[in-house]
Amino acid sequence: MTIVATAPRLGHLERRTRRLPRLLAGAADRGPAGLNQHERRFGALPLPEAAWNGDRAAARRAASRLIAEVERSGLAGHGGAGFPTGRKLRSVAAGAGPAVIVANGSEGEPASHKDRLLLLRAPHLVLDGITLAAFAVGATEAYLVVHGTDSRLIAGLEGAIQARDVAGIDLVPIQVVGIGDRYVASEQTAIVQYLNGGPGLPTFAPPRTHERGVANRPTAVNNIETLAHLALVAKYGHVWFREAGVPAAPGTTLVTVSGAIERPGALAARRRGGHHRTRASGAPGAQAATSHQDEAARRRRDGR
Numbered sequence: 001m002t003i004v005a006t007a008p009r010l011g012h013l014e015r016r017t018r019r020l021p022r023l024l025a026g027a028a029d030r031g032p033a034g035l036n037q038h039e040r041r042f043g044a045l046p047l048p049e050a051a052w053n054g055d056r057a058a059a060r061r062a063a064s065r066l067i068a069e070v071e072r073s074g075l076a077g078h079g080g081a082g083f084p085t086g087r088k089l090r091s092v093a094a095g096a097g098p099a100v101i102v103a104n105g106s107e108g109e110p111a112s113h114k115d116r117l118l119l120l121r122a123p124h125l126v127l128d129g130i131t132l133a134a135f136a137v138g139a140t141e142a143y144l145v146v147h148g149t150d151s152r153l154i155a156g157l158e159g160a161i162q163a164r165d166v167a168g169i170d171l172v173p174i175q176v177v178g179i180g181d182r183y184v185a186s187e188q189t190a191i192v193q194y195l196n197g198g199p200g201l202p203t204f205a206p207p208r209t210h211e212r213g214v215a216n217r218p219t220a221v222n223n224i225e226t227l228a229h230l231a232l233v234a235k236y237g238h239v240w241f242r243e244a245g246v247p248a249a250p251g252t253t254l255v256t257v258s259g260a261i262e263r264p265g266a267l268a269a270r271r272r273g274g275h276h277r278t279r280a281s282g283a284p285g286a287q288a289a290t291s292h293q294d295e296a297a298r299r300r301r302d303g304r
């Protein structure tokens, strides 16, 4: 594994490689990137005209091209199982009725803080990914799921969504939902059951989420890092995405480094041949990512 960028030293690394910006571009800056800053850094949301002008046939063709681009990129899920993202979007798009996007930012693994860091520092990259995924599958609504106790994160995300509403750039409403911070509550059938008004516990049972999930509609549950990568694939293309990593594991991945080390943090890493090399460097946002323990607010659910 080779570290291509760390949050605090990114500016230096950007000068060293033309492959950036990837996910942590600008993450060394304090605070979240605002919409203008985000667009300067990564470019505008690349939605085609057909997404807005009511030409449904053209929109369907453009959505299929976007999914094909994601398939060609080899992007696989960053939520744990590594499921091919393009294949998931394709099956949700083929489902019956309008679909739903669920962005899983609930990061139940106690030692992992990479999703929270990304949401804090680059909320618009994740929101771009949500909107693009919604366009790809023909979704009419989207949920961004985080820990309900994390009021700082929720406030930041709601502010970012508000800025996008004012700018009129998102296709579908995106609602931030706070769930319990138990590990199992982050599993996709648990999230879907929770969004459907039940307990936040896994069902692990049919029907499968991509066929009948939220409100019995075809539902794509994607990790928020996956969606941020998807946004970059849509902006820069699959060839760019594959410039990092190896054919079987293209792109970069965020990893949390913690424990008995000098500078814990989050790193962007890529696989390189058979060799693994790591170099840790601190990411202050990742350290701040450890404060969600308010049991009393576990069941907070925004607007539902």
Ligand SMILES: Cc1cc2nc3c(=O)[nH]c(=O)nc-3n(C[C@H](O)[C@H](O)[C@H](O)COP(=O)(O)O)c2cc1C
Binding pocket: 076, 077, 078, 079, 080, 081, 082, 083, 085, 104, 105, 106, 107, 108, 109, 183, 184, 186, 187, 188, 189, 221, 222, 223, 224, 226, 227
């Ligand atoms: C016990 C358990 C906990 C999980 N926790 C998370 C999590 O914190 N974040 C996440 O994105 N996926 C988590 N997953 C995986 C999700 O169920 C789901 O597969 C994932 O969000 C899909 O996103 P991806 O395709 O982008 O990987 C968990 C799975 C299990 C079985």
